[in-house]
Amino acid sequence: xxxxxxxxxxxxxxxxxxxxxxxxxTPLVSVLRDHFAxxxxxxxxxxxxxxxxxxxxxxxxxxxxxxxxxxxxxxEVLTVEGLVTDGKPHPIQAAFAANTxxxxxYCTAGMIMLTKSLLDRVPRPDRETVRSWLSSNVCRCTGxxxxxxxxxxxxxxxxxxxxxxxxxxx
Amino acid sequence: xxxxxxxxxASRLLSNDPLAxxxxxxxxxxxxxxTTGRAVYTVDIDLPGMLHAKVLRSSRPxxxxxxVDAEAARCARGVHAVLTRDxxxxxxxxxxxxxxxxxxxxxxxxxxxxxxxxxxxxxxxxADAIAALKLIQxxxxxxxxxxxxxxxxxxxxxxxxxxxxxxxxxHYGPGARGGLRPAPNVCxxxxxxxxxxxxxxxxxxxxxxxxxxxxxxHYHLEPFVSVVKASAERLEVWSxxxxxxxxxxxxxxxxxxxxxxxxxxxxxxGGAFGAKAHLRTEPIAALLSQASxxxxxxxxxxxxxxxxxxxxxxxxxxxxxxxxxxxxxxxxGQIDLDAGAYSDASPLVAEKAGYRLxxxxxxxxxxxxxxxxxxNTTPAGAFRGFGGTQALWASESQIDMIARRLGVxxxxxxxxxxxxxxxxxxxGESGCDSDMVEGLAxxxxxxxxxxxxPPNQGIGIAVGFKDGGGVNKPAQARVKVTMGGDVFLATAxxxxxxxxxxxxxxxxxxxxxxxxxxxxQVPIDTDSAPFDPGTHSSSGTVVMGRAxxxxxxxxxxxxxxxxxxxxxxxxxxxxxxxxxILHGQKAMPLRxxxxxxxxxxxxxxxxxxxxxAKLDAEAPLDNKCVFWExxxxxxxxxxxxxxxxxxxxxxCVSGDAGRAINxxxxxxxxxxxxxxxxxxxxxxxxxxxxEGQLLNGDPLMYRLAMSEDLPRxxxxxxxxxxxxxxxxxxKGMGEGTMLPVAAAIANAIHxxxxxxxxxxxxxxxxxxxxxxxxxxxxxxxxxxxPSHALT
Numbered sequence: 001x002x003x004x005x006x007x008x009x010x011x012x013x014x015x016x017x018x019x020x021x022x023x024x025x026t027p028l029v030s031v032l033r034d035h036f037a038x039x040x041x042x043x044x045x046x047x048x049x050x051x052x053x054x055x056x057x058x059x060x061x062x063x064x065x066x067x068x069x070x071x072x073x074x075x076e077v078l079t080v081e082g083l084v085t086d087g088k089p090h091p092i093q094a095a096f097a098a099n100t101x102x103x104x105x106y107c108t109a110g111m112i113m114l115t116k117s118l119l120d121r122v123p124r125p126d127r128e129t130v131r132s133w134l135s136s137n138v139c140r141c142t143g144x145x146x147x148x149x150x151x152x153x154x155x156x157x158x159x160x161x162x163x164x165x166x167x168x169x170x
Numbered sequence: 171x172x173x174x175x176x177x178x179x180a181s182r183l184l185s186n187d188p189l190a191x192x193x194x195x196x197x198x199x200x201x202x203x204x205t206t207g208r209a210v211y212t213v214d215i216d217l218p219g220m221l222h223a224k225v226l227r228s229s230r231p232x233x234x235x236x237x238v239d240a241e242a243a244r245c246a247r248g249v250h251a252v253l254t255r256d257x258x259x260x261x262x263x264x265x266x267x268x269x270x271x272x273x274x275x276x277x278x279x280x281x282x283x284x285x286x287x288x289x290x291x292x293x294x295x296x297a298d299a300i301a302a303l304k305l306i307q308x309x310x311x312x313x314x315x316x317x318x319x320x321x322x323x324x325x326x327x328x329x330x331x332x333x334x335x336x337x338x339x340x341h342y343g344p345g346a347r348g349g350l351r352p353a354p355n356v357c358x359x360x361x362x363x364x365x366x367x368x369x370x371x372x373x374x375x376x377x378x379x380x381x382x383x384x385x386x387x388h389y390h391l392e393p394f395v396s397v398v399k400a401s402a403e404r405l406e407v408w409s410x411x412x413x414x415x416x417x418x419x420x421x422x423x424x425x426x427x428x429x430x431x432x433x434x435x436x437x438x439x440g441g442a443f444g445a446k447a448h449l450r451t452e453p454i455a456a457l458l459s460q461a462s463x464x465x466x467x468x469x470x471x472x473x474x475x476x477x478x479x480x481x482x483x484x485x486x487x488x489x490x491x492x493x494x495x496x497x498x499x500x501x502x503g504q505i506d507l508d509a510g511a512y513s514d515a516s517p518l519v520a521e522k523a524g525y526r527l528x529x530x531x532x533x534x535x536x537x538x539x540x541x542x543x544x545x546n547t548t549p550a551g552a553f554r555g556f557g558g559t560q561a562l563w564a565s566e567s568q569i570d571m572i573a574r575r576l577g578v579x580x581x582x583x584x585x586x587x588x589x590x591x592x593x594x595x596x597x598g599e600s601g602c603d604s605d606m607v608e609g610l611a612x613x614x615x616x617x618x619x620x621x622x623x624p625p626n627q628g629i630g631i632a633v634g635f636k637d638g639g640g641v642n643k644p645a646q647a648r649v650k651v652t653m654g655g656d657v658f659l660a661t662a663x664x665x666x667x668x669x670x671x672x673x674x675x676x677x678x679x680x681x682x683x684x685x686x687x688x689x690x691q692v693p694i695d696t697d698s699a700p701f702d703p704g705t706h707s708s709s710g711t712v713v714m715g716r717a718x719x720x721x722x723x724x725x726x727x728x729x730x731x732x733x734x735x736x737x738x739x740x741x742x743x744x745x746x747x748x749x750x751i752l753h754g755q756k757a758m759p760l761r762x763x764x765x766x767x768x769x770x771x772x773x774x775x776x777x778x779x780x781x782x783a784k785l786d787a788e789a790p791l792d793n794k795c796v797f798w799e800x801x802x803x804x805x806x807x808x809x810x811x812x813x814x815x816x817x818x819x820x821x822c823v824s825g826d827a828g829r830a831i832n833x834x835x836x837x838x839x840x841x842x843x844x845x846x847x848x849x850x851x852x853x854x855x856x857x858x859x860x861e862g863q864l865l866n867g868d869p870l871m872y873r874l875a876m877s878e879d880l881p882r883x884x885x886x887x888x889x890x891x892x893x894x895x896x897x898x899x900x901k902g903m904g905e906g907t908m909l910p911v912a913a914a915i916a917n918a919i920h921x922x923x924x925x926x927x928x929x930x931x932x933x934x935x936x937x938x939x940x941x942x943x944x945x946x947x948x949x950x951x952x953x954x955x956p957s958h959a960l961t
Contacts, residue, residue: 140443142838
């Protein structure tokens with residue numbers, strides 16, 4: 001068995017046009033972590049069950065462990081690192097920090113990206129909606145309630161920013 | 171969701187003192203790293219020239235290893251080193267374990283469970299390593315399998331270890347005893363006895379019940395992973411571990427090198443729950459690195475975690491003697507723990523399971539035995555709750571059953587029998603440091619205990635009780651302050667999610683009267699970190715907290731002594747605040763004082779702190795327990811009697827932080843432990859067939875609690891009763907609410923429909939079966955057959 005042929009893919013990653021070369025069987029998570037050093041994207045179950053590796057592809061949450069890198073050709077990919085603007089955390093990140101919506105932190109990037117995709121669609125969700133939306137990702141530490149608190153808090157601060165015209169976040 | 175702060179802490183939160191740290195919901199020191207993707211875990215370590223290890227695992231539950239032929243793998247693409255039983259260097263100690271040294275680094279003469287490591291390969295990539303593993307040929311000769319506690323204890327059952335592996339029994343105090351290999355397929359037995367067995371004779375009633383406990387996998391999201399870089403002189407180890415110093419000692423022992431030759435470095439640990447104590451991936455990574463001369467990363471998949479460690483399944487039999495009014499008198503109990511194929515931490519878990527079997531009750535006679543039963547399944551080890559979860563599931567179920575049999579209210583039964591504040595658990599023990607009745611009343615009231623309910627709804631309560639802080643657990647800490655007042659806190663407390671780094675920093679900031687932002691935790695490297703045997707037993711806040719408190723107080727004293735001398739003022743007239751010395755209305759910056767005394771390059775004050783509960787000849791487990799970890803739960807359920815399905819309408823849990831250093835963090839510990847227990851109560855379990863084959867050991871099949879599984883109403887109440895032995899009256903957190911949840915729900919189902927489920931998980935099928943058995947029994951009772959009809 002020889003080395004697999006590599007081919008190039010180009011996509012937008014955290015607001016920049018990028019290209020990468022990799023064998024066709026390479027999962028997206030490997031390209032993000034190993035090629036672009038985006039180590040905030042975490043790999044755990046490798047089966048699209050736990051959600052630790054969730055990133056947004058054209059605004060939709062996807063398990064980067066179970067997507068081929070070539071699937072994002074021409075797409076817009078956003079990771080937890082891409083939410084930070086000029087060193088300033090996104091209001092969702094700030095809400096997770098302020099509400100201690102994490103413990104070990106391993107699921108946190110996936111939870112934050114999942115939250116981003118929810119609040120982009122449903123800016124003021126109720127707790128039931130949040131609970132249901134988050135149930136695609138595993139958190140083994142918190143018992144989820146404090147994460148739900150943070151999502152509600154984030155939706156409030158985003159609403160205030162939108163009202164005050166500060167919505168400069170991705 | 172609501173969170174309450176009950177008791178003595180509430181007024182303090184209104185304080186406006188900007189330098190007060192204790193009791194504030196300050197943002198955790200790891201918050202920014204963990205929410206922006208910058209946090210570094212061992213899984214992120216990437217060294218130049220690093221190879222990747224993968225292992226071949228046994229496909230047989232129990233077999234002799236006739237042949238392991240790895241020749242083809244050695245020449246495979248990208249392969250740099252192969253490790254089979256023939257490759258382990260002669261000087262290496264072949265097996266390891268906590269009390270019993272029975273686990274081989276790679277299988278030697280036989281395999282004892284499906285998934286046991288038979289061979290390992292280090293290659294340029296994981297893909298190359300996996301391809302090479304396929305070239306290894308293994309011939310097995312199957313042996314009879316013992317896949318359950320019952321099968322292992324059967325007379326004439328095949329033995330996993332025909333001859334005894336080396337092991338030892340630690341010293342125990344009055345009433346406690348331990349023994350190696352008391353029976354075939356039992357690697358260790360712990361017993362505890364106090365009081366007179368004849369007391370059973372004085373009881374109005376003696377009840378015997380049996381309970382069964384399922385096993386979970388830890389399911390920490392960061393996999394088991396280490397990177398080892400071996401050179402002629404050094405073994406550098408980066409590991410996702412709870413026990414870096416234990417790892418250093420064990421690796422040095424195994425490889426027969428000096429402990430100064432091994433350095434263990436840790437980063438953030440992505441969840442552990444007990445799984446990451448002791449050796450895991452490190453010995454294989456070390457041997458492959460030594461063989462290849464390259465750094466080796468060994469990272470397991472989530473599926474492989476199911477072959478590495480688990481909780482203990484258990485069968486618990488309780489014989490409890492009581493008086494008619496509900497007063498408890500005597501309990502004899504036996505708990506058989508499924509230890510799996512290797513002893514790992516099982517003897518230690520047996521100690522605690524046996525010791526905790528009475529629950530928090532005032533028994534005059536206790537006689538408990540806990541055995542570690544070897545089976546051809548994944549080795550069980552340390553798991554949040556550590557034997558207490560098993561013991562309390564049985565104990566808090568049976569107390570409730572007895573109350574109902576006697577016609578005593580379950581709350582009243584507990585109120586009457588719970589050990590009071592300050593009352594010792596058993597002779598020679600420390601006094602209980604929580605008012606258990608006060609806590610129980612809180613949770614019971616919150617779910618409406620005692621109020622009328624619709625048909626088929628019920629309320630159950632339970633109190634979890636365990637010793638906390640570990641046995642013979644020391645902690646050391648070091649605090650250092652720069653000339654300008656920036657503070658370094660060095661400990662080996664592992665940050666695995668529990669937030670101890672922040673809490674310990676808050677303790678330092680409070681004592682040094684400095685802003686919390688000035689305190690930085692030093693990265694852990696066993697070469698320089700103060701000694702600590704491990705982060706476990708809910709010991710972070712009380713045991714390590716006391717060491718940190720002492721270090722900070724010692725440092726403050728040094729600074730005040732220095733200032734007193736330099737300024738020529740009595741020490742009792744000055745205060746340290748924000749790196750200034752306050753004397754009356756004057757504030758003197760310490761930087762200036764230091765320069766005046768030491769010159770421009772300055773000086774750094776350093777102090778150390780050490781804490782360990784004293785050895786005590788009267789204490790059953792060598793030292794009196796440093797704090798008691800209590801978890802309260804109350805549940806309200808609605809049962810569908812046609813199907814057995816039930817809904818948990820309300821779940822309220824509570825822990826006592828003594829005094830909460832960081833209330834939000836305490837809340838996270840209580841809720842996280844409760845939800846872990848809640849999943850186990852309803853569905854989560856490792857499911858084995860009768861032949862040692864795990865049926866659901868992968869993420870698609872293994873079900874654990876997701877957010878949509880939470881009860882409709884889930885509340886936690888953080889109590890601060892103020893009696894803890896830790897800094898500022900704090901107690902440890904993290905395991906208490908793991909203990910009472912399952913029993914509270916079983917008790918609620920009993921309250922709702924009058925039937926008892928004694929086996930976890932409590933599935934609809936089991937509830938329905940219990941309902942049908944009850945109905946069948948009542949039909950028999952209504953239509954008694956004439957006695958001659960039976961002949």
